[in-house]
Amino acid sequence: MVGPSVRTAWRLSFCMLVLFGGVAGAYSAEAPARALPPMPTLAPRPITARAVMRGEKNAIVKEFDLVPVARADGGVAFTVKRSDLVPGVMAVEVRSPIATAKKDEAGFALSQRGLVFDFNKDSLVWMAHRGWIYMPYYAMKTPRDTFIAIMEGMRFEHDLFLKAENGDYAMYPSWNIAEIGFPPYEDMTVIFYRLPQEADYNEMAKVYRSYKFAHDPAVRTLKERIKERPELQTLADSIALRQSHASKPWDPKNKTDFTPETEPPIRTHRTYDETLSYLKQLKEAGVENVALCVAGWQTGGYDGRCPATFPLEEGPGGEAGIRRLCEGGRALGYIIDGHSNYTDCFTCSPLWDNGNIACLSPKGTREFNGVWSGGKAYNLCLKNAWETFLPGDLEKISKLGFRGCHYVDVFSAVQPYRCCNPQHPANKKEQMLVQIEVAKRCHELFGGFASECCMDHMLGYVDYINYVCAPMRAKRQAKSPKAYAKQVDRFVPFFELAFHDVVLSNPDKITQEVLDQDHNLLLVEYGGRPIFYGIGKGNFNGVVKAWQQFKGLRHLMTEEMVSHREIAPGVVRVDYANGEAIVVNRSAQPFTVDGVMVPVKDFKLLGKR
Ligand SMILES: [Zn+2]
DSSP, X not given: OOOHHHHHHHHHHHHHHHHHTOSTTOOOTTSOXXXXXXOOOOOOOOOOOEEEEEOGGGOEEEEEEOOOEEOTXXXXXXXXXXXXXXXXXXXXXEEXXXXXXXXXXXXXXXXXXXXXXXXXXXXXXXXXXXXXOSSSEEEEEOSSOEEEEEEESSTTSEEEEEEEETTEEEEEEEEOGGGSSSOOOSOEEEEEEEOOTTOOHHHHHHHHHHXXXXXXXXXXXXHHHHHHOTHHHHHHTSEEEEEEOEEOOOOTTOOOOOOTTTSOOOEEOOOHHXXXXXXHHHHHTTOXXXXXXXXXXXXXXXXXXXXXXXXXXXXXXXXXXXXXXXXXXXXXXXXXXXXXXXXXXXXTSTTOGGGTTBOBOTTSOBOEEEEETTEEEEEBOHHHHHHTTHHHHHHHHHTTTOOSOEEETTTTTSOOOOBOOTTSOBOHHHHHHHHHHHHHHHHHHHXXXXXXXXXXXXXXXXXXXXXXXXXXXXXXXXXXXTSHHHHOOEEOOHHHHHHXXXXXXXXXXXXXXXXXXXXXXXXXXXXOOOEEEOOSTTTHHHHHHHHHHHHTTGGGGGSOEEEEEEEETTEEEEEETTSOEEEEEOSSSOEEETTEEEOTTEEEEEOOO
């Protein structure tokens, strides 16, 4: 446990780091005493890598061998310096001969939350776009090598490729220099960690865990956070509910710039008193711990007039109704906090200011990300928002009575949006630092911070995420066999092996709501926390049932997931740091392990050995 004065000193040194070094890649000797996870056993061997710089039409404009630099943690780093860049360079690749494989070879390629690619194709072009690189790494196991490579520097500016041509596979990052919108602001480094040949995704994830803890002083386990914020234990013990109260209709195809005169009417779906009544019924049904995220309460309803919050929608009950819900929910022992959106901005917002709040592209056009209930959703310049209305807005929201873990949409789901408006320019890293400031303010005002996915620049600040990300759903929903999502062969819990005990999570969009047994087993296997978007008669019994199961597993939410192994065909064993294990049986026969019989299509929690 770290005393307040040490924490203050650490905060100061951390601010200095933010100012001079940034968060990613920074390390402070004055960081509070944290349990730093050990680096798994490595098997260093000589390694080479080359920089390939491409210009117009993908032509190579410069290519050279990079100098290996040994790191104290056993990694071997290769750096392309900004001064290495030549005029006309549009993209920078770092390629190594160890990051290659041939069709039909044993092994796999791995990236993101645990997307596994077998070497089974003659031809493949798969790209993880820089906008959705949740963790900047890739990994491979081939007959010759087992390694994980971690990218440092301009973390939001590189894509990740896995390509196969005539059965020859190659994996590499490519920094998209032409699209930064600013001069390149950091050197580009790839660090290779070579593992013993028998290692697999378990050890790869543990390397990433060790690296992340060592390089980001903000990352701490939930257990360490609970020492300073005991109420976080209640959050970990709770199932997550989210209830919207008012919104305008959402037509994803209607890219309209609404005005206050043309926007559709706002409909109330639920009053705050009705929500409170449901919470009381859940309590009566034995659901002891709930964390409710109240949504659709701002002006314009859910995603209606972002980024404006006030004046509140009166339909669901206005400010008095929110206060009754907060106080009434807390009287039940439940956590009641709110949902905010500081990512989008709409033309019908009272804060629109002739579009001055939106991010501009390098060409001066307004950048947008989709269509939501407020119409065409432009990217909000977070830096400008933070320097103008946002701090006051958060403070006013906190006075409504929300407490626990304030949810800010999207911050951990997509890259921070750069802004080239000369009035308030900010590259993606500068916007990232503002996101962190917003999260820290939420900790001060509400007691915690929550967001959507596992974009790991927020890892040290986010207490729960609604889902890790959604590639499982994407693979299921993709229609074209050539779709990126369809190229993934299978999934493993890489994120959970790295960070299960750092942030509360649910594995994917397909493991939310009321689940059939197949999906329930997936939720259990990945150590997920149940979450429901909306409660009512339709899912009341499902919520109660999920609670009853969760009650027996929730103590694992703050435990490190130590390993994940298939111990027999269709049978998976997941071990936790407290000595317990979960065995999931998807085979057609009952399976007995440690004297415990696991029925078909079921799971068992094994006690400490
Ligand atoms: Zn701006």
